[in-house]
Amino acid sequence: xxxxxxxxxxxxxxxxxxxxxxxxxxxxxxxxxxxxxxxxxxxxxxxxxxxxxxxxxxxxxxxxxxxxxxxxxxxxxxxxxxxxxxxxxxxxxxxxxxxxxxxxxxxxxxxxxxxxxxxxxxxxxxxxxxxxxxxxxxxxxxxxxxxxxxxxxxxxxxxxxxxxxxxxxxxxxxxxxxxxxxxxxxxxxxxxxxxxxxxxxxxxxxxxxxxxxxxxxxxxxxxxxxxxxxxxxxxxxxxxxxxxxxxxxxxxxxxxxxxxxxxxxxxxxxxxxxxxxxxxxxxxxxxxxxxxxxxxxxxxxxxxxxxxxxxxxxxxxxxxxxxxxxxxxxxxxxxxxxxxxxxxxxxxxxxxxxxxxxxxxxxxxxxxxxxxxxxxxxxxxxxxxxxxxxxxxxxxxxxxxxxxxxxxxxxxxxxxxxxxxxxxxxxxxxxxxxxxxxxxxxxxxxxxxxxxxxxxxxxxxxxxxxxxxxxxxxxxxxxxxxxxxxxxxxxxxxxxxxxxxxxxxxxxxxxxxxxxxxxxxxxxxxxxxxxxxxxxxxxxxxxxxxxxxxxxx
Numbered sequence: 001x002x003x004x005x006x007x008x009x010x011x012x013x014x015x016x017x018x019x020x021x022x023x024x025x026x027x028x029x030x031x032x033x034x035x036x037x038x039x040x041x042x043x044x045x046x047x048x049x050x051x052x053x054x055x056x057x058x059x060x061x062x063x064x065x066x067x068x069x070x071x072x073x074x075x076x077x078x079x080x081x082x083x084x085x086x087x088x089x090x091x092x093x094x095x096x097x098x099x100x101x102x103x104x105x106x107x108x109x110x111x112x113x114x115x116x117x118x119x120x121x122x123x124x125x126x127x128x129x130x131x132x133x134x135x136x137x138x139x140x141x142x143x144x145x146x147x148x149x150x151x152x153x154x155x156x157x158x159x160x161x162x163x164x165x166x167x168x169x170x171x172x173x174x175x176x177x178x179x180x181x182x183x184x185x186x187x188x189x190x191x192x193x194x195x196x197x198x199x200x201x202x203x204x205x206x207x208x209x210x211x212x213x214x215x216x217x218x219x220x221x222x223x224x225x226x227x228x229x230x231x232x233x234x235x236x237x238x239x240x241x242x243x244x245x246x247x248x249x250x251x252x253x254x255x256x257x258x259x260x261x262x263x264x265x266x267x268x269x270x271x272x273x274x275x276x277x278x279x280x281x282x283x284x285x286x287x288x289x290x291x292x293x294x295x296x297x298x299x300x301x302x303x304x305x306x307x308x309x310x311x312x313x314x315x316x317x318x319x320x321x322x323x324x325x326x327x328x329x330x331x332x333x334x335x336x337x338x339x340x341x342x343x344x345x346x347x348x349x350x351x352x353x354x355x356x357x358x359x360x361x362x363x364x365x366x367x368x369x370x371x372x373x374x375x376x377x378x379x380x381x382x383x384x385x386x387x388x389x390x391x392x393x394x395x396x397x398x399x400x401x402x403x404x405x406x407x408x409x410x411x412x413x414x415x416x417x418x419x420x421x422x423x424x425x426x427x428x429x430x431x432x433x434x435x436x437x438x439x440x441x442x443x444x445x446x447x448x449x450x451x452x453x454x455x456x457x458x459x460x461x462x463x464x465x466x467x468x469x470x471x472x473x474x475x476x477x478x479x480x481x482x483x484x485x486x487x488x489x490x491x492x493x494x495x496x497x498x499x500x501x502x503x504x505x506x507x508x509x510x511x512x513x514x515x516x517x518x519x520x521x522x523x524x525x526x527x528x529x530x531x532x533x534x535x536x537x538x539x540x541x542x543x544x545x546x547x548x549x550x551x552x553x
Contacts, residue, residue, distance in 0.1 A: 038072040055106040059136040066168040074128040084180040096298040101546045102134045142188045145305035147541040148549040155349040189308035196519025213290040222278035271528045299538045300517040315509040323459040340459040340467040353437035360493045360500045361424035372413035394419040447471040
């Protein structure tokens with residue numbers, strides 16, 4: 001049996017360290033450096049209030065493991081490695097992170113002291129420990145994000161594991177690699193959207209620094225063809241952010257066709273009604289402070305660190321805030337469509353799952369929430385509601401019960417012993433097809449008979465499920481290559497009117513995400529309203545002090 005070394009008490013560690021430092025400072029025995037480092041590591045591990053130059057240690061266990069494996073010798077022996085880390089820490093600001101989360105100020109002070117000709121063992125050891133703590137913090141954030149999304153959203157299940165068993169070896173290999181800066185860069189999301197958001201962050205910060213963010217004065221709606229002194233302000237605002245081409249106008253006070261086209265493009269990338277009219281909503285978007293735009297980009301860069309690692313090559317993704325659904329195959333978007341998502345008080349949850357089957361001509365069973373808030377109150381007011389909505393009452397044995405046999409005045413969702421089910425048909429709430437992926441929220445993608453909703457610019461109108469435009473196109477893509485299910489077979493199944501469940505030969509991951517800023521395939525920054533009030537929560541958490549998550553992800 002291996003002998004376990006007893007852990008020294010904190011006062012003993014402090015006294016021992018004081019004595020060792022006294023010997024080392026006098027240069028009596030350079031070999032004592034290892035013992036000094038051991039005592040320092042034990043102090044980090046055991047003293048919750050311990051700090052060096054005001055910097056506290058979060059990676060206590062990992063630091064203890066790393067230095068113990070090395071026999072308590074210093075890690076940062078090559079100046080190029082520490083220089084590379086400092087460069088990476090400074091450059092983390094370009095990712096929307098705070099270099100002080102990685103002890104930049106303390107490191108600069110410690111490194112300057114450690115590089116002095118007469119630097120003591122204590123000074124050199126403290127600098128070494130700070131460098132290690134800073135690297136672990138930085139790697140953690142670029143790989144997993146600073147904010148714990150689970151703390152903001154209990155339904156979050158986009159889990160990624162930290163492999164703690166070999167973390168110390170990985171950190172050591174990274175430091176010894178001779179290419180530390182490049183390795184840290186590779187730990188960041190490599191997705192084009194993340195790179196695009198970084199570029200937009202730099203651009204907006206430059207605009208803010210230069211004061212190049214003009215506003216447009218309030219006033220009546222600017223109509224195409226109008227002549228108005230505010231048109232000059234509108235030109236200046238759109239030119240500053242690159243929304244207006246540098247074409248000299250014939251009359252800078254006239255709202256001409258070139259300017260109208262620029263406003264329409266601006267409206268499109270802000271998720272506004274594209275009508276070329278500068279009314280209240282468009283004016284509000286034009287006059288949003290540059291700091292507000294920067295914060296939105298920062299928040300979505302953080303979402304990128306949560307989501308844009310290790311993506312499957314083929315998956316369906318819904319951008320809930322963008323009211324859009326995409327199907328990617330081999331990492332390329334092969335299909336997209338407009339989507340209708342949950343209202344603010346019935347928000348579509350953000351999670352991931354796997355789509356395993358489709359249902360053509362589905363029935364619809366009224367879920368508990370809609371039963372409580374919609375159907376039962378309507379039926380109490382108007383006893384023809386169920387008949388009008390073509391809803392059948394089904395008992396526990398699967399038999400149909402006449403609606404007239406139920407006392408609706410006393411019926412509640414909690415005590416209601418029946419199911420309400422809508423038969424397939426053109427008026428069925430599910431439409432012609434639904435796409436099923438198991439989840440605790442009873443949320444899925446589906447068709448809808450309410451086609452007019454897709455014409456709205458803001459499409460938060462459902463009870464949580466995602467209604468999609470052109471769903472049969474998605475069905476055909478998902479069933480492509482599956483025996484017996486070409487587009488003609490899908491059409492025949494729909495026309496039959498019979499409910500038909502089709503298991504996917506290749507299950508497909510489904511990601512329900514929330515992006516209020518992203519860069520599209522054309523490199524254009526897209527911005528959307530924060531319909532569920534999530535951005536402010538993420539922004540607040542980004543401003544908080546560094547801490548590791550309670551659980552590994």
